[in-house]
Amino acid sequence: MKLLSFLFTSSIGRKVLMAVTGLSLVAFLLVHAGINACIFFNDGGETFNHAAEFMAHNWLIRSAEIGLFLGLLLHIVQGLSLTASNNQKRSSKYGASAGNANSKWYSRSMGILGSLLLIFLVMHLKHFWVVSRFTDAIQETAGSTLFDEMVVVFADPLPVFVYVIGCISLAYHLLHGFQSAFQSLGINHPAYSPIIKSIGAGFSIIVPLVFAAMPIAMHLGWIK
Amino acid sequence: MSKLMKLNLKVWRQKNTNSAGNFEEYKVDASPDMSFLEMFDVLNEQLIETGKEPVAFDHDCREGICGMCSMVIDGRPHGPKQGVTTCQLHMRSFNDGDTITVEPWRADGFPVIKDLTVNRSAFDRIIAAGGFISTNAGNAVDANSVLIPKDVADEAFEAATCIGCGACVSACKNASAMLFVGAKVTQLSKLPQGKPERETRVVAMVNQMDAEGFGACTNTGACAAECPKQIPLSVIANLNREYIGAKMNGK
Ligand code: HEM
Ligand code: SF4
Ligand code: FES
Numbered sequence: 001m002k003l004l005s006f007l008f009t010s011s012i013g014r015k016v017l018m019a020v021t022g023l024s025l026v027a028f029l030l031v032h033a034g035i036n037a038c039i040f041f042n043d044g045g046e047t048f049n050h051a052a053e054f055m056a057h058n059w060l061i062r063s064a065e066i067g068l069f070l071g072l073l074l075h076i077v078q079g080l081s082l083t084a085s086n087n088q089k090r091s092s093k094y095g096a097s098a099g100n101a102n103s104k105w106y107s108r109s110m111g112i113l114g115s116l117l118l119i120f121l122v123m124h125l126k127h128f129w130v131v132s133r134f135t136d137a138i139q140e141t142a143g144s145t146l147f148d149e150m151v152v153v154f155a156d157p158l159p160v161f162v163y164v165i166g167c168i169s170l171a172y173h174l175l176h177g178f179q180s181a182f183q184s185l186g187i188n189h190p191a192y193s194p195i196i197k198s199i200g201a202g203f204s205i206i207v208p209l210v211f212a213a214m215p216i217a218m219h220l221g222w223i224k
Numbered sequence: 225m226s227k228l229m230k231l232n233l234k235v236w237r238q239k240n241t242n243s244a245g246n247f248e249e250y251k252v253d254a255s256p257d258m259s260f261l262e263m264f265d266v267l268n269e270q271l272i273e274t275g276k277e278p279v280a281f282d283h284d285c286r287e288g289i290c291g292m293c294s295m296v297i298d299g300r301p302h303g304p305k306q307g308v309t310t311c312q313l314h315m316r317s318f319n320d321g322d323t324i325t326v327e328p329w330r331a332d333g334f335p336v337i338k339d340l341t342v343n344r345s346a347f348d349r350i351i352a353a354g355g356f357i358s359t360n361a362g363n364a365v366d367a368n369s370v371l372i373p374k375d376v377a378d379e380a381f382e383a384a385t386c387i388g389c390g391a392c393v394s395a396c397k398n399a400s401a402m403l404f405v406g407a408k409v410t411q412l413s414k415l416p417q418g419k420p421e422r423e424t425r426v427v428a429m430v431n432q433m434d435a436e437g438f439g440a441c442t443n444t445g446a447c448a449a450e451c452p453k454q455i456p457l458s459v460i461a462n463l464n465r466e467y468i469g470a471k472m473n474g475k
Binding site for chain 1: 463
């Protein structure tokens with residue numbers, strides 16, 4: 001255990017943990033976006049419900065879910081505590097600042113973007129994860145599916161609004177975070193870094209767009 | 225001789241480490257051919273002539289190699305130009321009638337001594353913790369007896385151009401010293417002479433860096449953008465790599 005304590009105590013170790021958990025979340029998002037995009041088949045959620053059923057009953061997926069949740073928790077706690085400690089390193093503030101001259105605003109706002117994501121996540125998990133895992137509301141026997149739940153939730157404009165804000169925050173969080181994670185793990189190379197940056201930018205734009213399209217399309221009744 | 229520029233200065237005045245400090249406004253006429261420090265010399269002569277306390281600021285070589293001239297100018301360490309120190313910045317980079325804000329590096333790891341001078345001995349303690357190599361005394365070995373590939377020598381040399389000025393810390397939102405430490409660790413870890421202490425060095429230097437009150441790295445890139453020697457962000461990736469490797473070996 002002493003071997004890994006640096007992941008919680010040293011400045012570099014703490015960023016290694018941020019990067020590893022962050023990249024696991026990125027991998028999860030890819031699967032999540034892929035499965036949910038099945039609603040765009042516009043088949044009354046049939047394909048989507050099939051995929052969701054598979055994910056819910058496969059033991060491998062369910063074990064990975066525990067790891068994912070632990071990782072998410074570590075990412076959130078470490079991210080917020082790291083931001084708090086970093087903010088304490090300059091007691092006397094600058095009179096003039098020119099942040100945009102040397103860095104991107106979203107790279108300096110990872111804590112705020114992450115906090116916006118957290119607000120979205122609490123609402124999101126309550127809507128779908130808690131309902132499907134811990135209540136009997138969504139069961140084939142009860143005649144209700146995850147797709148039906150989406151239809152109900154996104155009929156209300158407030159969740160649609162919060163989800164879209166969540167997706168925008170995710171886009172900017174990843175626009176910096178994706179490539180940053182590789183740098184934190186020590187990967188920076190003239191041949192590979194441009195490729196990593198391009199993939200990161202593509203991922204950060206496409207995945208949140210696909211996610212944002214879901215509540216919007218459902219709210220507008222485009223998907224039946 | 226070119227026409228004098230009329231400048232308004234807002235300069236940070238602070239009596240000592242423990243006092244609060246505030247901005248004072250001054251007017252200076254400067255030639256566009258002066259360096260920023262020469263403009264400050266003119267200001268200080270004005271202040272002395274009128275019986276006021278001159279502004280304390282650090283400087284030594286005035287040619288971009290000692291790393292002493294720590295000034296944050298309009299929010300940017302070493303001013304608006306890339307790849308130059310304050311002493312190499314010319315007044316022609318500004319316009320007649322400009323108001324220029326000048327303040328010290330601000331970081332808890334660099335306490336202000338007076339006005340624009342800060343105490344950067346934290347960097348010395350980080351170097352003392354591991355920024356050295358061990359060598360046997362005796363006759364100098366023939367320089368060509370240790371073969372070093374050209375690309376490795378170039379990388380080490382690029383990192384070695386760091387002058388320890390601290391602009392990276394002052395630019396970083398976390399007041400992180402990662403670019404400085406990355407440069408030093410890269411320079412020493414690349415070369416065969418630095419190999420015996422490679423793993424103990426990186427751990428000792430990072431521990432000292434954390435103990436001095438510098439923040440962690442968010443990879444915003446502000447440090448490299450403001451570094452007068454244009455040390456690249458890749459030295460931080462190298463530092464991370466060296467550190468992770470050492471930790472994996474139980475160091
Ligand atoms: C839910 C709340 C979240 C919070 C509070 C949060 C917070 C943070 C913070 C503060 C950082 C920057 C740490 C630093 O460099 O100082 C960060 C980095 C990162 N986050 Fe998040 N985050 C959240 C969710 C997510 C999600 C959902 C993903 C992925 C899908 C993600 C992926 C990343 C990545 C890849 C990094 C870069 C790691 C690095 O720079 O090494 N985060 N997060
Ligand atoms: S890395 Fe650049 S900014 Fe930082 S101390 Fe060295 S020369 Fe100065
Ligand atoms: S005075 Fe030496 S670098 Fe500026």
